[in-house]
Structures are given as C-alpha cells and as structure tokens.
Amino acid sequence: MKKTSLVIMAAGIGSRFGKGIKQLEPVGPNGEIIMDYSIYDALQAGFDKIVFIIRKDLEADFHAVIGSRIEKMAEVAYAFQELDGLPEGFSCPPERTKPWGTGQAVLAARDLLEEPFVVINADDYYGKEAFKKVHEYLVSEREPSGKMDLCMAGFVLGNTLSEHGTVTRGICSVDAAGNLLGVDETRNIKKTAEGASAELPDGGERKLDPQALVSMNMWGLTPEFMEALEVGFREFLSQCGPEDLKREYLLPDIVDGLVSSQRAQVSVLRTEDAWFGVTYQEDKYAVREAFKDLIRQGAYPEKL
DSSP states (O other), rough: OOOEEEEEEEOOOOOOTTTSOGGGGSSSSTTTOOOHHHHHHHHTTTTOEEEEEEEEGHHHHIIIIIIHHHEEEEEEEEEEOOOOOOOOTTOOTTTSSOOHHHHHHHTGGGGGGGOOOOEETTTEOOHHHHHHHHHHHHHOOOOOSSSEOOOOOOOEEEGGGGSOOOEEEEEEOOTTBEEEEEEEEEEEEEOOSSEEEEEEEESSSEEEOTTTTEEEEEEEEEEHHHHHHHHHHHHHHOOTTTTOOOOOOHHHHHHHHHHTTTEEEEEEEEEEOOOOEESSSHHHHHHHHHHHHHHTTTOSSSSO
C-alpha cells in the first residue's frame, strides 16, 4: 500500500471567528477539537502521516492541545506558514498582515511530502465518506493520462452553509465523466428559503443551485503538484503590486489554472456528507450538538 499523508492547513488568523484560536476550539464532549475527528477519519481511511501547517507562534499551543496526542497514533510533522516565507528574490511588504493564501500554506510543507496527500482546512468537518474516497483514489492504479492526476472531494453546496453568516465556496463545473472543468470561487454565499444565493457588490443577489458541487479545500494531490505550485507562486508574486496587500495565492485558483491549461486532470469525488465548521463564534454551539448526534449514532466513540 502506498504511503499517504493528511495535510492540515491551520495557519489562518480566523478573523471572522473573533477572540481565541478557532482551530483549537473544543467541540467534543471530552475537549476534542474538529481536527481530532478529521484525523480519526483519515487514519481509519488509511492515511498514515499527519502534517500540520501552522504559524510558528502557535507551535507550543498546537503541540499541547493536539500534537502530543497524535504523535502516539501516527507520524507527525510540522510546517510553518509565515508572511516572510517567500522564494528568493521576493520580500513581504511591511504593510501586509494577511497570509498569502492556501497555495503558500501547502508549499510550506514541500520538504515534508514525497507521497500523495490530501489537504484539508483545520476548522472544517468533512465526514468519513470523503476521506475514504480520496484515499482510495490516491492509492489506486490508473492508466497514465499525460497530465497531473489529482482529485477533490465534491460537497453538495446545500450541505456546506453556515446559519450565522456568509461563506466562500468554490463552485465546480464537472463533465459527464466526473472530471473538473473549472472552479468559480464565489464569495458571500448565504442560506435562503429557496436554497442558496450569493450577495453581489451592487447589493443584488445571484441565485445558486443548492445541489451544485463545491470545493471545500479537500484536495487529493501529488509531489508533482508541488513543483507546479512553486513555479506558480513565483509568477503570482511577480504580478503583485504594492497595492495588493490582501491578494492571495489560492488552491482553487491554482487547480483551475492547471485544468484550463490541460496540465492536470481532477476527478471530482461526490460526497453526500454534511459539512460543518467553526467560521463564526455562533457556529461552535451547533457544531458541538452535531458531534453529540454523531456520537449517539455510533459514528464516533464517546472519547476519541
């Protein structure tokens, strides 16, 4: 069996969540955090190494809250996403405070990954089905296509919305064979009586199909992808002007570019599991109740 890794992006500031570090917010009955459940599901699915991408200043907290426990179950490594973690020849503008995005986050782990891996957000719950499908895809043998062979978990939009505010989702277009045609990164999506809509800059609304498949940043990737990621980051930085203090290098945009240029083929693995996560302070109460329900249903033991 191929070695596979779970890569958890946990360096985000969490500005919408408010006070506290949202990735370390207890949601389980014994103080478990969302990452505990993701790691539990990933290990059951067959992943055997965990890579945390964090800020250096959070290392002690992460090790105390979760790292020291996970080290007893699987190989653990840490990568650090920092504002000044840029390729040679580039420097961070002193006025910039926002991280460079999920693309830079994954790139921070490039020296730790020689095997296929799945990338997830630390503060999102994905469900068991997605981990099983992505792992199965990463370890299966397929005929070479001449392109990077990647995959992603495709979640039903209506299963991924917050009751407490708007969210950003990568809405996917997929061909008849289940391959990704493109990702439309759509901001300010909210739940409505009819399903979902996106708020437009002019104050209007764009109705969305609640059955559309969306990216939740759960990507099945390869070391080959890392090479393209590194080249792309240099191109991204060279195009950033002094005014682009919040521009980000984002995984959906990167994958979309690789697909449109015929350099990658991405299989969209549909999952019916309901997403939930801690985007806003108010979300944590619903998430705690959701985990209580999953434990009652037997999906998880009372204590992980």
